[in-house]
Structure formats: structure tokens, C-alpha cells
Amino acid sequence: MPRPYRILSLAGGGVRGVFQASFLSSLEKQLKDDVSNRIDLVVGTSTGALVGLAVALKIPLSDIVAFYRTEAHKVFDRRLFSDVRKGPHYDQDALRALLERVYQNKTLSDAAPTNIVVTSAVLDRYQHRLFSNIAGLSGTDAQISAAEAALASAAAPTYFAPVTFADGELSYVDGGVWANSPTLLAVLIAHYHLDVPLDAIRILSIGTGFYPTGISPADYRQLRPMSSGAVRAVLELMWGCQASFSETYADLLIPKGHYINADAHLQKDIALDDVDEALAKLPALAEHEAHRLSGRVGQLFPAGISDVGHRTPASLVSDLIPAAGLTAFYPSRDYYASHRRDASSIDRYVATAKTSLIMVSINLSTGVTMDGVLDILRQKLDVDGSTFKVAISLLNPFARHLMQSLAPTLSVEPYELARSIKEALKRLLKVKDSLPDHAQKRFSIRVHNTIPLGSAILIDHEERTGRIQIESKVYKAPFRQSFAFEVAPTGSSGFYDTLAKGYVDLADDGLEVTPEFLRRRVKKNALPRRRPPKSSTIIRQTDVDEASPLAQEGAS
Numbered sequence: 001m002p003r004p005y006r007i008l009s010l011a012g013g014g015v016r017g018v019f020q021a022s023f024l025s026s027l028e029k030q031l032k033d034d035v036s037n038r039i040d041l042v043v044g045t046s047t048g049a050l051v052g053l054a055v056a057l058k059i060p061l062s063d064i065v066a067f068y069r070t071e072a073h074k075v076f077d078r079r080l081f082s083d084v085r086k087g088p089h090y091d092q093d094a095l096r097a098l099l100e101r102v103y104q105n106k107t108l109s110d111a112a113p114t115n116i117v118v119t120s121a122v123l124d125r126y127q128h129r130l131f132s133n134i135a136g137l138s139g140t141d142a143q144i145s146a147a148e149a150a151l152a153s154a155a156a157p158t159y160f161a162p163v164t165f166a167d168g169e170l171s172y173v174d175g176g177v178w179a180n181s182p183t184l185l186a187v188l189i190a191h192y193h194l195d196v197p198l199d200a201i202r203i204l205s206i207g208t209g210f211y212p213t214g215i216s217p218a219d220y221r222q223l224r225p226m227s228s229g230a231v232r233a234v235l236e237l238m239w240g241c242q243a244s245f246s247e248t249y250a251d252l253l254i255p256k257g258h259y260i261n262a263d264a265h266l267q268k269d270i271a272l273d274d275v276d277e278a279l280a281k282l283p284a285l286a287e288h289e290a291h292r293l294s295g296r297v298g299q300l301f302p303a304g305i306s307d308v309g310h311r312t313p314a315s316l317v318s319d320l321i322p323a324a325g326l327t328a329f330y331p332s333r334d335y336y337a338s339h340r341r342d343a344s345s346i347d348r349y350v351a352t353a354k355t356s357l358i359m360v361s362i363n364l365s366t367g368v369t370m371d372g373v374l375d376i377l378r379q380k381l382d383v384d385g386s387t388f389k390v391a392i393s394l395l396n397p398f399a400r401h402l403m404q405s406l407a408p409t410l411s412v413e414p415y416e417l418a419r420s421i422k423e424a425l426k427r428l429l430k431v432k433d434s435l436p437d438h439a440q441k442r443f444s445i446r447v448h449n450t451i452p453l454g455s456a457i458l459i460d461h462e463e464r465t466g467r468i469q470i471e472s473k474v475y476k477a478p479f480r481q482s483f484a485f486e487v488a489p490t491g492s493s494g495f496y497d498t499l500a501k502g503y504v505d506l507a508d509d510g511l512e513v514t515p516e517f518l519r520r521r522v523k524k525n526a527l528p529r530r531r532p533p534k535s536s537t538i539i540r541q542t543d544v545d546e547a548s549p550l551a552q553e554g555a556s
Contacts, residue, residue, distance in 0.1 A: 005196040006204075006301045007041045008055060009183040009250075010048025011243055012176035013208025014156065014272025015076060017047030018068035018279060020206045022286035023262055024051070025061040030294035031303075035061065038301040041115040041194075043186040045175040047208065047272075049118040049153035050099070053146045056111035057103065064102070069279060071098050076273040089273070092151065092160045099147040108133040108149060109142035109490065112323060117189060119175025119182050120152040123162045128178050135321055135490050137193050142325075142490035143464040159273065181205065181243035183250040201254045202300045205247060207263035209270060209282055210240070236269075260296055262289050323493045327467070328486040333479070347372030349469075350457060353380070356389045358458035360448065360503050362406065363394055363421040370424065374431050381439040389442045392428060393507035396447035397421035398521045406451060409475050421447075425513055433515075448510035452503065454484075461500045464489060468499050 010020055024035050031038075036058045044052030054064045075095045108116055111133055118131040131149040133142040141149075144165075152163040152172035162171035179185050183205045190196040215233050223230040251259045264285035270277045330336060336345075350357055350373060357380075364370045380388045395402055403414035410417060428445045435443065454472030461468060471484035489496045511517065 003200060004202050004300075004302065005041070005190055005194075005200045006039050006202050007043065007186045007190060008035070008039045008052065009181065009186045009203055009205040010042070010044040010052045011181040011183075011205070011207045012046030012048055012154075012156075012174065012239065012272075013180075014047055014159070015068065015072050015275050015278045016208035016270060016272060016282060017051055018065065018072070019208050019264055019282040019286045020048060020051045021054075021061055021064040021068060022283040023206055023290050024055065025065050026287045026290035027294055027297060028061060030290055031298050033303050034058070036114065038303050039114060041117070041186060041190055042111075043117040043119070043182040043189065044153070045119045045179050045182050046154045046156065048182070048206070049175070050150045053103065053111075053116065053118070053150055056114045056116040057106050057146060059102065065283070067098070067102060072275045072279065074098070076275050088161050089159050092155070092163070095154070095160070096147065096151055099150050100145075103146035103150075106146050107143050108146065110146075115194070117182070117186070118149045118153045119179040119185065120149075120155075120172045121175060121177050123171045123173050125170070129172060129175075133490060134189070134193060135325055135327055135488065137189065156272065176239050176242075179242065179246070180239040181207070181246040184246040184253075187250045187253050198253060199255050199258075202258045203250065203254065203260065204297060204301065205250070205259070205261045207243070207261070208272075209264040209266045209285065210243075211266045211269040258300065260293060260300060262293055264289060323495075325487045325490045325493070325496045326485060327488050327490075328469075328484075330471075330484045332481050332483060345372070346457075347376050350459070351376045353388075353459045354465075355387070355460045355463060356391075356458075358391045358393075358461065358503065358507065359456070360393045360452055360458075360507055361395075361455040362410070363417070364392075364424040364428075370427065374427065377431060377443070378435070381443055382435055384438075386439075387442070389444075391444040391446065391507055393446040393448045393510055394421050394424060395451070396449050396511065397425070398447075399449055402449070402451065409473075411476055422518065425518060429513065429515055429518070444507075445513040446507050446510045447513055448506050450506065450509075452506055456499075456503050458500060458503060461504075466496075466500075468496065468503075470499070 010017075013019075028035055036055050039055060042052040042056045044050070051061075051064055053059075054061065075098065076090060077094070078089050108118075108131065115134050116132060117134065117137070120129040120131060121127070122129050129152075130137060131141045131144055131152065135142075148163070148165055152165075153175045155161065155163045155172060156174040156176065160174075162173050164171045175182070183203060186203065187198075187201060190201055191198055215237075220233060223233060247261060264282065266281070270281065350359070357377075364373065377390055380386065381390060395406065397403065397418040400414070403418050407414040407417045425445065425447070432440055432443050432445060454470045456468060456470045458466070458468050460466045467486055467488055469484055469486040471482050473479065473482040487496050487499065
């Protein structure tokens, strides 16, 4: 039997989210255990995202129940004349301040090892959007604050304004426009992104109460096309139909008995902003539902299965990859062209940098690849008003012990390795000298005095969209068999920060390269040329040019 993979799915519904918070809080009392101890993946929409983030971040559910009871009136306090004024009915700033207080500056990465997915929609592009700490699913979203993610998921059209993050690039609205119930989405994420077998999936799907009769055709025909009643009816119809579809087909995909739906049949409709009615009716219904389902939940969602000894390889990998922030692994250079994000060659890869670029290498090639890199550097640095920064650090060619240590690994002579590095430094200096003063100040050329883990490219490493790619190879292996991996600042382990600091410190601890630096050291530290034995294969210049993991087209 595969290890049970336990999913909590939480639908949208405005203030009716008090049902979810009350159900889970009551369920914890029945199970005598925190719900968060029994969940591997949380997927939430709108108010469900608010509750789901609390579960994933291990915030006491009693606090979330209290949040709805004491703060909901502040959130759903209509702006004066909101029915006739432009803009949404409610002021989003009140909700933002309350969420920031609840989540205490926590980010999605703080939910690890629990996986979290929050649904939203991109207003500017009419596209769906997921915010998640799952590497490979959402890029670098793990550093997004829980408050921002919740706001973006809960910005229901006409109720709240679209949410724009600090970068100001896109605006987000309620994920309920496409995934009001995210249960089917949760199954797809677990199966296709986390490699969880369908027969291992168990789902607890919690709604926010529903009124099954909908709206009568007669009442629907009486609605004025642009009235608030018509807008609400259309939204409720859209949300309800999507939820019905999602729940039905999620139940069909996984084995019978692996799906639990917790919800309340309402005697009359409760609007998503009807605070008084929601608080009066839903907590009692939630407590009754928790009592009814606690036995099934306890059996289907067992506790104490998170230890490594009881886990399948797939589940271990699904935790370790996001913890490391690993976004790609390339077994050889042959995988770059078809699998590397954004670029198949080094010049195209570094061209994706927007704010900064750091390259730590042994040497750079003197052929086409280096020409492309240098062209990119010129383009990014020589722009009026640009703040783009570049730092390139190569292995110190004047450190004999380094040349003698590393040359055998690269299958070249020490003097040949030193010569190729010096030529690369001269070309870099020539480019720097051709730039205006303001650009030269943002271009650092250095040599380092230790052998790093591997050659590295740090792209925008201080940004939440940053990436670090590291390439290396085993002793005397062909250069095409160099392997590489890429990480993003999405992991919970701090691996990304460790790598970034290590490579920055390595370059900073080295020496700044200037024309005077090269002139002073060339004669003083020249390495002796050694005539190769007659039986040896003569090393071509092209072999020397490739003596680096960053040396040829498609390199990291």
C-alpha cells in the first residue's frame, strides 16, 4: 500500500469561511490532535485560502474562528454610496491590516514541509494563477507573504479591488472565478506535479455552506442587467457550477471512500458578505458536521506517518526538492537545449538577468560563446540610468598551486590553463575599458584564490525571482558530461541563501583585476611550459578554450 497523501481542500465563500474555521477547530477537539499534523497539501481559494494558510502555517484555528467573529464586520463595512460610486463595495486596506496581523509576516516558505497552494486570477491577462511553495509549480512564490497571497485570492470582483504586489507588474482577483472549489485542482497537483499515485490520495474538502435551490427563472428574469442583484446571481451561479464540477470529478478520479466532503445545507441563502447571518448560523452547523465526520477523518487521515521510515521514495523527493528550492537538474550538457528555462546557451541564459549578474568560473572561452556573453554585458551596462551590476570572478591564473591542482581534472597542462584564464581576463578588461565611467563602476572583474564547488551563474540573486545555476564535472570526464543544477529562493532549507553567500564571499575575498594587476604579475608568476611526452596527444587550442564548465555553447 502506498503512503496516504492527505489533502485539505477549502472552497471560497466570503464570511461563510467561518464554517471552515469552526469545523476544523471542532475537529481538532474531536481528534485531540492538530489538523496540521495530518495534512500534506493544503489548497485554498479566497476565504478558503485564508483558513488554509493558517493550517499550513500552524496558526491556532481557534484564532481564525475568533478572527471571523470579531473582525468580519470591519472587513465587510461598505463604503458610503458604494452601490452608485465607482469601485468596489469594500475597502481592502482593513483586510490587509488584519491579515498582516494574523500571519505575522510569514511567507509561503514558512509552511514547509506542508505544501500550500493558493488560487488567484490575473486580471491583466485573463489567466489563472497559483501561489505556492512547491518548486516547479509557481517559480519563486515561496517568498510571497501569506497576507499578500490571501489578499490576491480573496479579491472578489465588485467586492474588493484587484491586488497589486510591490513590483506592480500584475493585478490579481479572486481565484473563485475559476476554482471556487479547488478539489479537482488539488488532485491534479498531487498526481502530476508531486508524483503521488491516485490510489494514495485522500481528500477532505470543506465548503462554506450552500443553498441548493439556486434562483428561480422568474426571479432571474426580473433582475436588471447591471444591478448588484444580477451581478451577484451570475457570480453565485459561476462559483456553484465550478464547485459542483470540481467535487464530482475529483471524487471519480480517486478510489471510492478516499473523499470526504464537509459542508452545510442552508435553509436560505447567506451572501458572502452577510456577516450577521453567517456568524449566527454557520458555527453551530460546523460543529455538528465535525462531530458527524470525525471518525471518518480520523481513519482516512492518520497521524504519525510523516517520519521518513514510513515514506515512499516519491513522497520523500516531493519534500526534499521544494525544501532545497531545486528547479532543475541537468545530468549532462545535452539536456540544456531542450530543458533549460529561457535559454539553451550561456549568452541567452545570462541575458535573462534584470538587476544583477555574478559569474564565478575557472575561465571563459575565447570563442563564440564568450563573444555572446560580452555583447550581453555591453548591452546591459551601457544604458543611461541603468543600475545593472556585473561581477565576474575567474580562478587566479597566478596561483601556481591552483593551476597545478585543477589542470589534471580538466586534462590540460597548468601553463595552458593559466594562459586561457589570462586571455579571458584581458578580453573582459577590454570590454570594461570601452564602457563609460558610470558603467565601469558597475562592472567588477576579479580572480578568486580557491577552487569553488563548481562554476556558478547567479542571476538577480537578491531578488525573489533570482536563480543560481552551478555546473561541475567529475575528474577527467568529457566536458559534454558536465552536470548542473539550478535553485531558486523558494526552499525552506536555506540552501539558496547558503549558495549565494558562499559565491559572493568567494569573489569578494579574491583580487580586483586591473591592467596594472596583469602587467605586474605576468612575468613574476609565469608558469614553466612543459614539453609533452612524444606519446602524448598534442592539445589543440580549442581544447584549452573548452577547459571550463562555462566554456562552450550551451554551458552553464
